[in-house]
Each structure stands twice: as structure tokens, then as C-alpha cells.
Amino acid sequence: MKILDRYILTSFLKTFFSVFIILMFIFVLQTIWLYIGELAGKDLDAEVILKFLLYFSPKLVPLVLPLTILLTSIMTFGAFAENYEFAAMKSSGISLGRAMRGLTVFIVFISLIAFFFANNVIPAAEFKSINLRKNIAQLKPAMAISEGIFNDIGTFNIKVEEKSGENDQYLTDVIIHQKKKTGGNNTVIKAKEGELVGSTDSDVLSLILKEGNYYDEVEPSDYKKRKRKPFTKSYFDEYVINIDLSDFNNVDLEDETYNSTHGMLKISELDESIDSFSVSYNKRMAEFRETMYNRSGIPNLNINYKAKDTVFEKDKELLAYFDTYDAAQISNLALGTVNSALAHLAMKKQEFKVSIVQINKFEIALHEKYALSIACIVLFFVGAPLGAIIRKGGMGLPIVVAILLFLTYHFIGIFAKNSAENGSIPPFIATWLSTWIMLPLGVFLTYRATTDQGLFVFDNFIEPFRKLFKKAGLFKDKSKSE
Missing domain, CATH: 1.10.287 (Helix Hairpins)
Structure with a gap:
């Protein structure tokens, strides 16, 4: 490897890894925010939470990697142009295309790794994360009873109006429906106050009710008397109910029985599934x-x-x-x-x-594996010449330009895929649409940068209108009039 290629590659890699880590950290934080409802209040230890984030992180790579390549390309080549390093290269007879050649090989290598990652690592992580999420959802909440709704706990449906106390152990206006093995809930218990007594290492939750009534529907043997709906009612000062919570804790977080989603499959498996569904x-x-x-x-x-x-x-x-x-x-x-x-x-x-x-989702998942690797190459040829044209490095203008371009790329892809799911457009077109739109832009910017032209030459747009106005007599050439 020549000194110039090594210098450009080293500069690119320093920025690449820094940007990738920062973006991945930001999107992981967003993941925590999105799934906080599934993680909070489940009595999960740090190992399970870290495992959840580890399984979910690979799914962020198709979003983070193209943005990283685009942003790094703009920042690196923008810094070269801003520090007149490109000018020194050109004075030595080295063109922009020659300067990009070493990085092009590296980006192609990255795209191949991205394809392997999308086809093998992401499906395995999707399999792990979905099964872990389903298992976490079965765990008991840290607080077994929530306010204002009926909570299905064991053989009881419990509703409380308000909870108070340091650990929310004191309940107000308690209503309990006791379920029967044959179905229905003929027993209703109401109390003004209640108290939860239990511990984290026990599978029994004691509910102490105070000042309440016990209603139990009676089923007479005579069918005609059943229409009167008779019941017995009793009053109590204190009543204790022991609720068995063993089933809520008996959840195997390593269970991996769920395996029926398109995100879990490789290309060969997707082809087989699509053929079978069709x-x-x-x-x-x-x-x-x-x-x-x-x-x-x-x-x-x-x-x-x-x-x-x-x-x-x-x-x-x-x-x-x-x-x-x-x-x-x-x-x-x-x-x-x-x-x-x-x-x-x-x-x-x-x-x-x-x-x-269902078929469209599987086809979209199939084409996305190929589109990711091609998108890495296309966005590099958008970002590198654009950085050379705008001549700005660092964290200012390049970030703004990269985010605007990537949001355009990303939102076009999202809207197209959503339309493809219901059959409005073919899945193949929807998956590749954003890449096809960026491809002409990359060719245009590469041409402008390699021929030492600016981003836009406004005279080229104004000249046809100027000629039109001349013919109409609305525009006069000052040089001739003088």
C-alpha cells in the first residue's frame, strides 16, 4: 500500500469508528426509550437487560452503517479540501479519483461484510431478541397490582382505585372477582381498604382487606329460582387472601420456541418461505x-x-x-x-x-439484505465528492448535509416499504427505490468533483432564459449597447 493510500485510509478509519460508536450509542439509547415499558418493573437483573440490548443492537446496523459511511466520507474529504491537501495532491498529478481508489476497495470490503452480517448475524439476533421479549412479557410486574384496572393474578381479578405508602402497599376501594374452575366469577369481594404483604423471595402475596363485604351468587337446583339471581352477603372487619404468584416467576428466559418471523430468516430460508407462501x-x-x-x-x-x-x-x-x-x-x-x-x-x-x-414482508426482507451492501457503496460516492466540493470538515456543515441526505434516503425507503406491504408497489422496487434515487446523485457529484466544478453552476441554468429574453426583446446586452 502506498503512503498516500495509507494516509487517506487511516484518516477515514479514525473518523469512521468514532462516528459509528457515537451513532450506535445514540440509537441504543433510543431503543431503551422505546422498550422501557417492557423492561421496567419486571425485576430484571443487569445481565438480562444487557442481553436484551446486545440482541437488539445488530438490527440497528442497517440504519447506522450507511449513515456512518455518508457522514465519514463528507467529513474526511471535506477536511482534505479545507486543509488544501487535495490541492497538494492535484499539484502532484493525483486526481480525486486516484485518491478515492484505496477507499473504494475498503468500502467494497465493508459492503461484503454488511451483506454477511445482514444474512447471518441480524437473523440470529432477531431470533434471540424476539424470544427474550416474549419471555420477559410473561414475568410478573414488580408491583403485582396496578391502579384503575382489573389485574389478572392467579385465580383473582383485582382492581384498586388508589395505592399509597412507601412501597404502594396500602390500597383504597378494592374490588375482587374470584374465578371459578368452570368459568365465570360468582364471588365478589369489596373492601374500603387493603394492604399488600409479601417479599421478593416469596411466591405468596398476602392481601389483607378491611371493612368490606363478601358477595356470593347462589345457584338453586330449581331453574325458575335462578332467574331471581339469589346471593349471600356477609360483612367482615378483616379478611386475608393469599395469592399464589409462582406461575408468574416460573418463566424461562432462555426459551426459544418462537421462530416464525421474516426477520429471523437467511436468504435461502426466505426464498423457500416465499416460494411456499406463493x-x-x-x-x-x-x-x-x-x-x-x-x-x-x-x-x-x-x-x-x-x-x-x-x-x-x-x-x-x-x-x-x-x-x-x-x-x-x-x-x-x-x-x-x-x-x-x-x-x-x-x-x-x-x-x-x-x-x-405476509408475502410482501418476506420479499422486502430478502431484498433488504442485498440493498444494504449496495447502499454502502452508493452513499460513499455521494459523500466523498460532496465533501470535496463543499470543502468543510469537522462536525459542523458536514453533519447537517449528511443528516439531510440520509433522512431523504431513509424516509423514501420507509414510505416505499410501507406502500409495498399492501401491494401498492412491488417489493423489489420499494426496497431499492431510495438506492436508485441516490445513485444518479452520486454519479453527478462524482463527475462535478473530479472535473473541479462546483456543486451548481447557476450560469448554466440562467443562460437559456437569458437567450429567450433576448429573442423577445426583453433583455439587452450592455456590452453591445456601449
Whole structure:
């Protein structure tokens, strides 16, 4: 490796790793904010929380890596231009294309690693993170009873109006429905006050109720007496209920039984799934067409009803060829068939819509693995020449420009993928649309930078209008008039 290539690569790598770590840290913090509801109040130790963040972090790479390459390219080449290092290179006969050659090889290498990462690491992390999230969701809350809602705890549904005390152990206006093994809740307990007594290392939660009533519905053997809905009522000064919480703690966080999402699959598995779903969808569509044809009653029309004349006239109504009774029967049958077909069609329409969305999601996930690696290369050829043109390094203007470009790239991709899920546009186009839009921009900026031109030459845009105004006599050339 030549000294120049080593110098450019070293400068790029220093900025690359710094930006990548900072951006990853920011997006991990955003992840914590998004999933704080799933992590808070679950009595989770630090190891489980760190494991959750470790499993979720690889899914951030398709978002962080392209932005890192774009921002690093602008900052690095902007610093070279700002410090007149490009001027020194050009005076020595080294063009911008030659200066970018070593980094181009490195970016291609990064894109290959990104492809391997998207095809192997991200699916494995998705598998781990989703299973861990499902297992965490089954854990008991740190506070077993929440205010204002019925809490399903063991064999009881408990609702409290307000909690107080240092540990929220004192309850106000308690309502408890006790569930029966056969279903229903014939026992209702109401109390003005209550107190939770328990410990973190115990599976039993004691609920001490004070000043309340106990209602129990009675089911008489006589069916007629049941309509009166008799019940027994008793009053108590203090009543203790022991609630078994063992099932809430008996959760295996290492359980990995959930494996049915597109984010967990590799390219070969996605291809197989898409093929399987497509065959199943086409088969169900064929069965649906046959079912709708049979529902129409057309195959049985000539069997059940005979026309009076087999020669049909053009302007004569179809029912006129049948007897009055048969015509009425045909009309009623047709009306019922149409209504039934419409109801069946509405139901099947929603079912097929769900199937299409599922297939589209798998196709989007397939193309995203390829798009990530190509996006890394395209955004490099957007950022590097743009940095050379704007001639600004550091953390100021390059960050603003990079964020604006990346937000444009990212939001176009999001809107396109959302449209592709419901079939508005093909998944292939939706996944590659943002990259295709950035590709001409990269070619344009590379051309402008390698030919020592600015970002825009406004004379090129103004000149056609100036000529038009000259022909119309609205513009005069001052040089000729003098």
C-alpha cells in the first residue's frame, strides 16, 4: 500500500469508528426509550437487560452503517479540501479519483461484510431478541397490582382505585372477582381498604382487606329460582387472601420456541418461505375461484329449470323464457346467491390481503439484505465528492448535509416499504427505490468533483432564459449597447 493510500485510509478509519460508536450509542439509547415499558418493573437483573440490548443492537446496523459511511466520507474529504491537501495532491498529478481508489476497495470490503452480517448475524439476533421479549412479557410486574384496572393474578381479578405508602402497599376501594374452575366469577369481594404483604423471595402475596363485604351468587337446583339471581352477603372487619404468584416467576428466559418471523430468516430460508407462501396463495385462489363459480348456481341452472324455448332473442329478457313460478324461483335464488357471494367475497378479501402482506414482508426482507451492501457503496460516492466540493470538515456543515441526505434516503425507503406491504408497489422496487434515487446523485457529484466544478453552476441554468429574453426583446446586452 502506498503512503498516500495509507494516509487517506487511516484518516477515514479514525473518523469512521468514532462516528459509528457515537451513532450506535445514540440509537441504543433510543431503543431503551422505546422498550422501557417492557423492561421496567419486571425485576430484571443487569445481565438480562444487557442481553436484551446486545440482541437488539445488530438490527440497528442497517440504519447506522450507511449513515456512518455518508457522514465519514463528507467529513474526511471535506477536511482534505479545507486543509488544501487535495490541492497538494492535484499539484502532484493525483486526481480525486486516484485518491478515492484505496477507499473504494475498503468500502467494497465493508459492503461484503454488511451483506454477511445482514444474512447471518441480524437473523440470529432477531431470533434471540424476539424470544427474550416474549419471555420477559410473561414475568410478573414488580408491583403485582396496578391502579384503575382489573389485574389478572392467579385465580383473582383485582382492581384498586388508589395505592399509597412507601412501597404502594396500602390500597383504597378494592374490588375482587374470584374465578371459578368452570368459568365465570360468582364471588365478589369489596373492601374500603387493603394492604399488600409479601417479599421478593416469596411466591405468596398476602392481601389483607378491611371493612368490606363478601358477595356470593347462589345457584338453586330449581331453574325458575335462578332467574331471581339469589346471593349471600356477609360483612367482615378483616379478611386475608393469599395469592399464589409462582406461575408468574416460573418463566424461562432462555426459551426459544418462537421462530416464525421474516426477520429471523437467511436468504435461502426466505426464498423457500416465499416460494411456499406463493404456492399456497395461488392454490387457495384457484379453490376460491372454483367455489365462487359453484356458489353462483350456474352449473345447476339448466338441471333444475328448463327454458320454454331454446332459441334466444337478443332483446328479450332472460326470465321470459321460463315459466312464472320458475322465473320467481330463479330470481330469489339469484338474489340469495349474490348476497351470499358478496359476504363470502368480503371475508376472503381480507384473508387474501393478509396473505399478500405476509408475502410482501418476506420479499422486502430478502431484498433488504442485498440493498444494504449496495447502499454502502452508493452513499460513499455521494459523500466523498460532496465533501470535496463543499470543502468543510469537522462536525459542523458536514453533519447537517449528511443528516439531510440520509433522512431523504431513509424516509423514501420507509414510505416505499410501507406502500409495498399492501401491494401498492412491488417489493423489489420499494426496497431499492431510495438506492436508485441516490445513485444518479452520486454519479453527478462524482463527475462535478473530479472535473473541479462546483456543486451548481447557476450560469448554466440562467443562460437559456437569458437567450429567450433576448429573442423577445426583453433583455439587452450592455456590452453591445456601449
